[in-house]
Amino acid sequence: MASQSQIYAGAFADPVFAAQSVFRCLMDGFARPGTIKHLETTGTPPAPLSVAAGAVALTLCDHDTPIWLTSALGKSAVPQWISFHTGASATVSKTDARFAFIEKGAAFPGFDQFSLGTQEYPDRSTTLVIEVEALTGGQVLTAKGPGIKGETEIAVKGLPDVFLEFWTSNRAIFPRGVDLVLTAGDRLVCLPRTTRLSLKEA
Amino acid sequence: MNDLATYNFAYLDEQTKRMIRRAILKAIAIPGYQVPFASREMPMPYGWGTGGVQVTASILGPKDVLKVIDQGADDTTNAVSIRAFFQKVANVAVTTRTKEATIIQTRHRIPEEKLTEGQILVYQVPIPEPLRFLEPRETETRKMHALEEYGLMHVKLYEDIARNGHIATTYAYPVKVEGRYVMDPSPTPKFDNPKMHMSEALQLFGAGREKRIYAVPPYTDVVSLDFDDHPFEIQSFDKPCALCGAEDVYLDEVILDDKGGRMFVCSDTDHCEDRRACGHAGHMLAHQEAAE
Ligand SMILES: [Zn+2]
Numbered sequence: 001m002a003s004q005s006q007i008y009a010g011a012f013a014d015p016v017f018a019a020q021s022v023f024r025c026l027m028d029g030f031a032r033p034g035t036i037k038h039l040e041t042t043g044t045p046p047a048p049l050s051v052a053a054g055a056v057a058l059t060l061c062d063h064d065t066p067i068w069l070t071s072a073l074g075k076s077a078v079p080q081w082i083s084f085h086t087g088a089s090a091t092v093s094k095t096d097a098r099f100a101f102i103e104k105g106a107a108f109p110g111f112d113q114f115s116l117g118t119q120e121y122p123d124r125s126t127t128l129v130i131e132v133e134a135l136t137g138g139q140v141l142t143a144k145g146p147g148i149k150g151e152t153e154i155a156v157k158g159l160p161d162v163f164l165e166f167w168t169s170n171r172a173i174f175p176r177g178v179d180l181v182l183t184a185g186d187r188l189v190c191l192p193r194t195t196r197l198s199l200k201e202a
Numbered sequence: 203m204n205d206l207a208t209y210n211f212a213y214l215d216e217q218t219k220r221m222i223r224r225a226i227l228k229a230i231a232i233p234g235y236q237v238p239f240a241s242r243e244m245p246m247p248y249g250w251g252t253g254g255v256q257v258t259a260s261i262l263g264p265k266d267v268l269k270v271i272d273q274g275a276d277d278t279t280n281a282v283s284i285r286a287f288f289q290k291v292a293n294v295a296v297t298t299r300t301k302e303a304t305i306i307q308t309r310h311r312i313p314e315e316k317l318t319e320g321q322i323l324v325y326q327v328p329i330p331e332p333l334r335f336l337e338p339r340e341t342e343t344r345k346m347h348a349l350e351e352y353g354l355m356h357v358k359l360y361e362d363i364a365r366n367g368h369i370a371t372t373y374a375y376p377v378k379v380e381g382r383y384v385m386d387p388s389p390t391p392k393f394d395n396p397k398m399h400m401s402e403a404l405q406l407f408g409a410g411r412e413k414r415i416y417a418v419p420p421y422t423d424v425v426s427l428d429f430d431d432h433p434f435e436i437q438s439f440d441k442p443c444a445l446c447g448a449e450d451v452y453l454d455e456v457i458l459d460d461k462g463g464r465m466f467v468c469s470d471t472d473h474c475e476d477r478r479a480c481g482h483a484g485h486m487l488a489h490q491e492a493a494e
Contacts, residue, residue, distance in 0.1 A: 016211050020263040023223045027261065030230045031404045031419045060227075062220055098224075119348040123228035123237045146233050146380055147419040175382065179231045192231035192419075194380070 006077040010044040011085045012058055017041070022059040026181065029190030034143045034152045036135050039186045043085075046077035048103040050131045052183035054081075057129075061088035061099055068097035068114070068126070070106045097126050104131040108160050111170045111178045122175040125193075129181045133158025135189050140200040147192070153200060154189060156182055167197050212259040212292040218242050222260040222415070226406060229417035234379030235347070236330050236414040244410065246287070250280060252410030254307050254326035255287070261322065261406075262288065262305060267295045269303035274311040274452070274469035281309075298472050310373075312394040314451050314473040317403035319420065325388040327409035330416065332376040332386040352384050356427065363432050372437065377424050384427070385416065393436045393452045398424040443468045444486035446477035 012018035018041040025037040045054025061067060067088050069079060078101070079090045091097055095115045102108065108130075117125035132138075138157030141164070144150075159182075170177045170193060177193035191197075210216065218240075225239040244252040262268065268288055272281040276298040284307060288294050297303050300315040309326040317323060333343040336354050346352070355376060362370050369375075375392035379385050387395060388407060398405060398418060405418040418424060428434035442449045444465035451473065453466040465486055468474035478487065 016216065017264065019216065019219070020211075020261075024261065024263060026227060027223075027230065027404075030227050060220060060224055062217060064221065065224070120344050121238075122232050122235060123225070125228075127227070146422040147230075149421045175232050175235060179227070194231065194233065194419075 006046040007080045033195040034154045061086040063087035065098035066091040068100040102130045116176040145195040219260045234383030234385040241413040248411040251326035253408030257408035266304045269306045272309045275471045312397045314470045319402045321403040325407045327388045330409040330414040444484040447484040
């Protein structure tokens with residue numbers, strides 16, 4: 001059982017300005033895919049939710065946004081913490097989820113199991129918040145698309161091998177598709193569905 | 203307006219900001235697509251930029267420097283009142299200088315000065331739907347966007363050419379974003395369309411009455427619709443600005459007297475002042491100096 005202090009503590013100290021500052025990192029991150037954003041203000045969510053993933057939840061989730069959690073997160077104090085601080089409740093249905101949280105090293109459902117939006121309303125898709133080992137030092141991928149001048153590189157560490165395959169399929173169904181926030185500690189990288197990733201040629 | 207001081211930071215409650223912020227992120231992820239949002243009543247009438255105001259209120263923070271323009275000018279009633287509103291409800295720093303601003307809210311123009319990385323341009327949009335004049339039903343236009351059915355739009359533009367010899371649509375000239383969505387650039391002159399293409403700045407669009415938010419991320423393809431035999435062309439002006447001598451800028455006609463005297467000056471007042479401060483002078487200014 002989660003202790004009371006794990007659930008009631010750990011929100012933003014200054015909710016209005018913290019949410020604004022985290023949102024601007026997310027907005028800038030989605031506008032410039034691949035850029036590593038450092039969150040200046042965060043809360044302290046219960047393990048195994050990272051500081052950055054917790055900040056995303058505090059900034060964007062509320063009673064209008066059902067959230068999907070991995071089984072490990074579901075068994076932790078995280079669902080009660082998110083629910084207490086944001087009003088968002090957990091759902092077992094991936095297609096109902098507006099946000100999905102995946103902790104470091106957790107097995108990864110295919111992106112097409114989540115809500116992809118419809119052709120008429122492609123915005124009604126899940127945003128996945130995935131904790132990784134590190135945002136640098138991993139396999140180098142070339143990224144192209146809106147928000148990127150020419151091309152850029154991302155080298156996220158700790159993504160499963162199937163990631164690139166999942167992402168390529170997600171890109172292929174544009175304008176539908178999920179969007180990703182990759183988190184590591186108090187940092188994050190955003191990948192909107194428009195970003196095309198490929199293995200960097202040696 | 204005094205009781206505004208007791209309102210939330212930037213006027214909107216946190217729940218509304220969250221909803222708008224989520225819409226903005228999805229808008230950036232689907233460039234040119236109109237995201238529906240639950241527009242709120244603002245303490246100003248529709249037509250005064252309530253969509254742009256809600257977008258600005260949802261992104262604005264204490265570190266921002268805000269510029270507000272209406273038809274290129276910082277000193278029109280609309281621009282002044284929106285600027286005053288944000289000074290009051292968010293205590294935000296304001297400027298008229300394009301290069302100093304982090305957020306520029308605009309109606310009907312894009313600044314002449316090239317926007318840079320880190321700047322955000324927020325457009326006030328009256329009618330976000332570029333296909334509205336072809337099809338009044340929202341369900342139908344949504345289907346047309348979903349199926350990428352833009353043939354009618356092309357036909358209409360082509361008829362425009364047949365009737366007028368050129369494309370008569372000079373404002374809100376439709377663009378295609380990243381090769382996918384046809385988008386209304388808001389009632390900016392088509393002169394400004396090329397500035398949207400591969401802009402370094404993030405462009406956000408808010409339509410309050412119509413409850414839509416859309417976006418163009420930086421470094422994104424924005425192409426004005428045209429035809430092989432009738433390529434897209436922007437307006438050109440015969441003379442440079444009468445005050446600062448600028449060429450290749452958008453000019454407004456100003457009536458000087460009741461005897462039909464008139465001159466053409468920069469619509470972007472900050473750009474014009476900046477140039478004059480740097481020593482550039484158009485013919486009107488040169489005349490004045492000679493007379494003094
Ligand atoms: Zn001028």
